[in-house]
Amino acid sequence: MKVDTGSVVGWDGTVDYDIQKVPGIKTMFFGGEGLFITTLTGPGKIIIQSMTLHNLAAALSPFLPQGGESSGTASVVGSLLDGALRSR
Numbered sequence: 001m002k003v004d005t006g007s008v009v010g011w012d013g014t015v016d017y018d019i020q021k022v023p024g025i026k027t028m029f030f031g032g033e034g035l036f037i038t039t040l041t042g043p044g045k046i047i048i049q050s051m052t053l054h055n056l057a058a059a060l061s062p063f064l065p066q067g068g069e070s071s072g073t074a075s076v077v078g079s080l081l082d083g084a085l086r087s088r
């Protein structure tokens with residue numbers, strides 16, 4: 001699977017990856033994607049998301065610890081991502 005590098009969240013250890021610069025200056029500026037593309041191959045699960053990095057950060061910020069908090073929903077989000085990769 002070829003996907004914009006900014007959309008890749010994670011993958012199983014059985015998945016191989018390669019990151020390459022997008023070919024062509026026109027594609028870089030007018031393609032609507034990032035400067036790099038990630039190719040994921042092999043068996044295993046991958047997690048991708050479709051939000052821009054800015055929108056993803058804005059969507060996750062209410063769930064991240066504020067100030068000196070060290071636990072909370074941020075650890076829950078991490079656990080969910082870890083569980084999604086480990087589940088079969």
